Amino acid sequence: MIPNPSMNAPGRNVVHRLCFCIVAILGISTASGAETTLTTAREVRSLTPEAAVRRLPVELQGTVVFIEGPNGAVVIQDETAGTYFLGRNERSLRVGDEVAVKGTTIPGSYLPGIELIQYEKKGSKELPPAVSATYADFAAGRYFFQRVAVEGIVQTVTATPDESRSILLLAMGSDVLEVRICAPPDERLLVDSRVRIECLASGGINQRRQLVQPIAWLHDWSGLQMLEPAPLESAVPVISGSRLLAFSASGTDGHRVRVAGTVLASYPDGQVFIRDEATALRVQLLPSTSLSIGARIEVIGFPRMERFSASLVSANVARQEPGQSPSAVEVSADELLRGAHDNDLVAVTAVLSGHFRAEEGDVLVLQDHGRTIRARVPPLDKELPAGARMRVTGICMVESNTASGVELRPRSVSLRCRVADDVTMLDTPGWWTTQRLVLAVGVLLLVVMLASLWIVALRQQVRRQTRVLRRQIEHEATLEERQRIAREFHDTLEQGLTGLALRIEGVQARGIDEKNGQLLRASRRLISQMQAETRSLVSELREPAPELADIAAALRTIVEEHPCGCDPALTLKASATLPPLPSLTVHHLRMIAREAVTNALKHAHARHIYLTLEMEEGHLRMAVADDGCGFDPATARRAQAGHFGCIGIEERCEKLNATVRWHSTPGQGTTVEIALPLEISLASLSA
DSSP: OOOOGGGGOHHHHHHHHHHHHHHHHHHHHHHHHHTOOBOSHHHHHTSOHHHHTTOOEEEEEEEEEEEOOTTSEEEEEOSSOEEEEEOSSOOSOOTTEEEEEEEEEEOOSSSOEEEEEEEEEEEEOOOOOOEEOOHHHHHHTTTTTSEEEEEEEEEEEEEOTTSSSEEEEEEETTEEEEEEESSOOOSSOOTTOEEEEEEEEEEEEOTTSOEEEEEEEESSGGGEEEEEOOOOGGGSOBOOGGGTTOOOTTOOOSOOEEEEEEEEEEOTTSEEEEEOSSOEEEEEESSOOOOOTTOEEEEEEEEEEOSSSEEEEEEEEEEEEOOOOOOOEEEOHHHHTTSTTTTSEEEEEEEEEEEEEETTEEEEEEEETTEEEEEEESOOSSOOOTTOEEEEEEEEEEEEEEEETTEEEEEEEEEEOSSGGGEEEEEOOOSSOHHHHHHHHHHHHHHHHHHHHHHHHHHHHHHHHHHHHHHHHHHHHHHHHHHHHHHHIIIIIIHHHHHHHHHHHHHHHHOOOHHHHHHHHHHHHHHHHHHHHHHHHHHHHHSOOOSEEOHHHHHHHHHHHSOTTOSSEEEEEEOTTOOOEEHHHHHHHHHHHHHHHHHIIIIIOOSEEEEEEEEETTEEEEEEEEOSOOOOHHHHTSOOTTOOHHHHHHHHHHHTTOEEEEEEOTTSOEEEEEEEEHHHHHHHHHO
16 A cells, blocks of 8 residues: 555644544444433333334333233333333233333334333332323323323223123213223123223324324223212103203203103114104114104113204113104204204105115105205115105204304204105106206207208308309309490491501502502501401400410410511510419409500610519519610609500509519619419409
């Protein structure tokens, strides 16, 4: 290895040693802080789940207060609080054993605990004193896995299915706490007695580490102390159902009461509905007892407030005798929503709007004056038609309520029918059901839509036919006018030219001098040219022009009419990709070109005249150029008396939506340039 020169410097050696010592000291202190041992239960349960998952070391000593099972939680409690560790086939420990536990933290399902590495039994010790707790303390989880003491009235004591354990329901004011005892039911008469229970606070936990239901645990019945024995059943007072949980100056003591009434309905789940002289109420029997409808019974149970009205729970039948079947109260949906008929047997007449199959039977949806009521019915043997008028008998049950000041009113109610015969169809639905009405409206809308489309198509067809007829009429009128003009030209101008030609020939036949002969011959040629043009014009007027024409061919006729070998020379240069154009457009372009060529012949004194046709960016460009004397366009375009050539060119271009420009300079020739948009020209043909 090559030595580092910096290592030999004395000053740098000292600095390096100091840095090493500081880092070592910081590392030792950090490591010792990270491995601080937890020595009390309060320190363990105060950890967050994120801290507990780091498996911090734990060494503490406490008393075993509850054992869930060989592989369950062993709950221990010291002077600060309670915690637990997970047993591993643990069978040697007993409640009251003092143990020293060493392990690491785990987050647990609700509060942090200890994963046991080892423990040592130190002996036995009295259980830590139980802390007085309320139901709110249980619900808050404040004393979870700690010994607490609660007081209340026992409502029920039942055995688990295997009869190895017991479940006790303890009324603590308006709340009921479930107490689970790891022993069979006690032979003592505990129901309706006031007791004090020293137990372990626990509860049911969900997957979100939330306490859902408070639960207390007891190892055996030794933790239960009776404070007041239960009153004898014969001493339980008889009250009206309307007085349950009603105002009393002395308040309620939470003990059982006796209510007498007629059985309105009895269900297999133990729910019984009875009616006395003043009101109807729900009774939850324990154990479930089958009762006949109409029987007169006396029940003893604990008052409890349900969604809207008071009921009796954990009740038993003290006396029963046969009676007459009760009649249902005829009510409307509005009367049900006033709340006076909660838990009573009622009959509602309404229109069926829906029928559904459910797991526990059928559900009928009823409509009455804008109100909706659901009725639960035992399975029916047929599907009821929507829109039928029904009479449904059942127990009225308030499902939800709403507050108006201090007064509560039902917001929604339902009916629970006893048997399928409680449903009677009074009237079948009319032929015009909702489905058929919707179908008819749909068909009508479809017909209206198709008729509208047909009308639109018809109007378009009428417009097309109108345009065709208009074009035909215009074409016929144009053709007739052309024929008239052709006749006028033939009968007047052409006849006049013929007569003039004959006179000139007559003059020539008499003999004249050479100078006048040349003048007459020139006049004769001019007349012949005018006759040819007139005949051509008459022929064009009489023969209907095709819809499309070739502009190059039309301009080629101008070139062909020009005498060969005479100055100026006239040439045509046309592109090979020229589209056909409407005949009227071709006519105007040909007349524009003829006028431009005529002007060049008369005024330019040119040697060459060039006709050019080409396509340029969606436009047809036509140019007439000469190499003559040129002129000033600004002054020459102003029409002189009897001269309208340039104005005529502009007017024809305006009809074609084309543009015309003159490019000329005196002494440098003239160019007349026409630019025609092809889209507009072809659109005029389709129109």
